[in-house]
Amino acid sequence: xxxxxxxxxxxxxxxxxxxxxxxxxxxxxHAGRDIAAxxxxxxxxxxxxxxxxxxxSRREALERMLAQAEQLGADAVVNVRFSTSAVTAxxxxxxxxxxxxxxxxxxAPPEIPTT
Amino acid sequence: MHELIxxxxxxxxxxxxxxxGLLAGRYTERKHLCSLERREADLQGMIVSNLxxxxxxxxxxxxPALIVGEASIASDYLKTLLAxxxxxxxxxxxxxxxxxxxxxxxxxxxxxxxxxxxxxxxxxxxxLETADIAGNITTNQKRKMVVVSVIASATAYAL
Numbered sequence: 001x002x003x004x005x006x007x008x009x010x011x012x013x014x015x016x017x018x019x020x021x022x023x024x025x026x027x028x029x030h031a032g033r034d035i036a037a038x039x040x041x042x043x044x045x046x047x048x049x050x051x052x053x054x055x056x057s058r059r060e061a062l063e064r065m066l067a068q069a070e071q072l073g074a075d076a077v078v079n080v081r082f083s084t085s086a087v088t089a090x091x092x093x094x095x096x097x098x099x100x101x102x103x104x105x106x107x108a109p110p111e112i113p114t115t
Numbered sequence: 116m117h118e119l120i121x122x123x124x125x126x127x128x129x130x131x132x133x134x135x136g137l138l139a140g141r142y143t144e145r146k147h148l149c150s151l152e153r154r155e156a157d158l159q160g161m162i163v164s165n166l167x168x169x170x171x172x173x174x175x176x177x178x179p180a181l182i183v184g185e186a187s188i189a190s191d192y193l194k195t196l197l198a199x200x201x202x203x204x205x206x207x208x209x210x211x212x213x214x215x216x217x218x219x220x221x222x223x224x225x226x227x228x229x230x231x232x233x234x235x236x237x238x239x240x241x242x243l244e245t246a247d248i249a250g251n252i253t254t255n256q257k258r259k260m261v262v263v264s265v266i267a268s269a270t271a272y273a274l
Contacts, residue, residue, distance in 0.1 A: 002178050002179075002180070003180065003181040004179050004180065004181050004240075004270040005181055005240050005242065005268050005269065005270050006167055006168070006169075006179070006239060006240045006270045007167060008168070009178070009179060010168070010169065010172030010173040010174075010175060010179055010272070011172070011173035011174065011175065011178070011179075012178075029248065037189065037249070037260055037262065038260065040189045041189050041190060041191070041192070041195070041260050041261060041262075042132055042135055042136060042139070042191060042192045043135060043136065043139035043140055043143060043191050043192075044136070044139065044140040044143045044144060044188075044189055044190060044191030044194065045143040045147070045188070045189060045191075046147070046186065046187065046188055046189070046221070047187045047188070047189050047262060050187035050248050050249075050262060050264060051185050051186055051187045051264075053248065054185040054187065054246065054248065054264060054266060055185050058183055058185065058266065062183075080181055080268070081242070081268075082183070082242075082244055082266050082268055083244065084244065084245075084246035084247065084266070086247045092246060092247060092248050094246070094266075106173065
């Protein structure tokens with residue numbers, strides 16, 4: 001499965017548009033992480049726990065999106081976008097969406113011999 | 116008398132936290148900026164752009180791929196205090212500007228590093244998106260956490 005966030009895949013032609021596919025996940029951070037984050041807020045620096053949370057959520061959302069694309073029989077997803085929203089205190093949503101398509105690799109243009 | 120002692124203790128705690136923010140915050144920020152500079156210099160040859168159609172992208176082998184990177188950076192006590200003070204008179208909040216940029220640079224760098232590890236050498240259509248993990252929009256608690264979370268997504272090419 002080819003996944004890109006551009007509208008087209010260079011070197012490939014879109015033969016059929018299967019439709020929009022999406023995946024979301026709402027995750028809550030646990031209280032322990034909150035306490036650690038509270039301390040980190042005094043001294044500054046990266047919140048590894050939060051970064052991890054984002055990475056996990058993004059993976060999950062992408063996987064759900066890809067599962068949908070597979071179900072549609074697509075072999076690529078183009079124009080993938082991510083969006084986040086705050087649902088309630090301590091929980092956030094990560095949403096991934098894109099367009100599932102079928103693609104065909106372009107035949108390489110014949111090389112012009114240089115004299 | 117007791118009230119006075121209590122006040123002093125409270126002032127001491129706040130003063131201690133400001134000092135901690137000043138020393139530790141400056142240190143972490145400087146360390147982070149140094150690491151950013153170093154890693155950016157390491158990947159100097161990589162072209163980063165937000166072009167939708169990357170010139171010459173069709174020749175890319177392997178096939179262009181989606182790369183995502185995240186970073187969340189916390190503010191320190193001093194920065195948060197400075198911003199609160201700035202809020203009284205209005206104007207530019209410098210301390211948070213650098214925080215935002217650090218988070219963006221970190222997320223972008225992670226995309227670049229991942230792309231490099233997968234054998235790509237150019238990045239197109241870079242998109243940066245912020246998230247509110249600390250829940251500052253939805254909570255109405257008094258003490259809000261200042262955390263900047265950024266998700267960077269891009270398409271990587273090998274040219």
